[in-house]
Amino acid sequence: MSVQARQNQGVQSIGFGIITVSDTRTQETDKSGQFLIEAVKAAEHQIESYQLIKDEQSVIKKTIENLMVQPKVEAIIINGGTGIAKRDVTYEAVEALLEKELPGFGELFRYLSFTEDIGTGAMLSRAIAGVVNGKALFSLPGSTGAVRLGLTRLILPEIRHIVHELNK
Structure with a gap:
């Protein structure tokens, strides 16, 4: 199946929940969430x-x-808390809830981050995705560049197909 065919498969409009994880941002300064x-x-x-x-x-x-x-809510995108600092615990929270992990998401995100964005710093990313309660869950780093990359290159191109598969 072609990429275009997968993108057009399933429902046309997906309901998203957006979560920003941060100890320092406010809604006014949350550029990634916005x-x-x-x-x-x-x-x-x-x-x-x-x-x-x-x-x-x-x-x-x-x-x-x-x-x-x-x-x-059919899909959730979390941004922030995926690094290796002591306060970064998003990965642990998400991983504990996943019924099915999509390891390719994190792998592709780190590959794209390496080749298109931050180089070897990509190895510090603990981006993760999977399924919880029959819904898609994606966890991205908090930088706007990482959010843009993950959303435009991975999530949006496949979200209709993902939700279609989850609703079969």
């Missing part, structure tokens, strides 16, 4: 929820769990 909202809307999808939360594992897990039971 980029996600604008780009998802520009791709003719819906923003069902946007939340800015602290980088605490229990808070991240609870926020994801709350979004996963909302019927209009």
